[in-house]
Amino acid sequence: MKARVLVRLKPGILDVQGAAVKRALTGLGFTELTDLRVGKVIEVELDAASLELARARVADMCRQLLANPILEDYTIETVDDLAPGGAVR
């Protein structure tokens, strides 16, 4: 089973990296840019009997290590390994 974890700074927490990238893009002429925030993508592969179990285990990983709940939110996208190129649920 494959899962993709997206970790983002919580809304309202100043993202200095995002602000710097936004400034750089504006300098490149992308003046229509109104906001930009930088996050992380973590790709996980695991053995699990079902999609639900996989999702629960990955949620545990997020709570224990992958995200810092004081600063970050996370979302989990489970990719069904049996359907290559299949839909992201």
Place this chain on the structure above:
Amino acid sequence: MRFGVVVFPGTWSDCDFHHVISEVLHEPVKYVWHRERNLEGLECVILPGGFSYGDYLRAGAIAGRSPVVEALPDFVAGGGLVLGSCNGFQILCEAGILPGALMRNECLQYRCQSTHLVVENVETPFTRGLRRGQVLTMPISHGEGKYHASPETLAELRQGNQIVFRYADADGRVTRAANPNGSLENIAGIVNRAATVLGLMPHPERACEAAMGGTDGILLFHSLLGSLVEDGTFLKR
């Protein structure tokens, strides 16, 4: 006082702490490898600065789940003291031993400079030899030292008198200009509720000998050592 200096892969201030404790203070000290869970015989555990496990994922995140850090709550419950400096502070926050978190500096720069710290709480084993309002000079060296906490956590810190050091100017005024990293309310160091665990971003171990440019860091150690003296007195410089 028997000190243990924890070494993670990527720690860089371990030798500095070891040198100060053994050569300047002449106290017993040993290195403690990050896989160690047995802290028996130690009275104070130091988590030094550096880039533990490369600071991968987040600064201090992986070290915060290491065997030696998992052993710290029991060590503290048994009367042990813990001092985490720089990466050590990040690790203590990541492990949930201290509240809040440390984020990338607001200026986006890695800051390696001297800072002034105003002492707010002298009711800790680490600061009992100091005066409230005293200004200490110590270096910082970090890219992720901006302290962040929720409004609720900040209120608890204030209520519990847990804020120990704030970045200030040379006269002890807590100003925005004196804040090197954008820390919430200029916070540079905090303790846990019981005041037995101190986390701070500055490096006391790099300010313990005149040849290093300052000796204010040694005052934290003298406070610590004095805390073992029965009549409450402590060693003076």
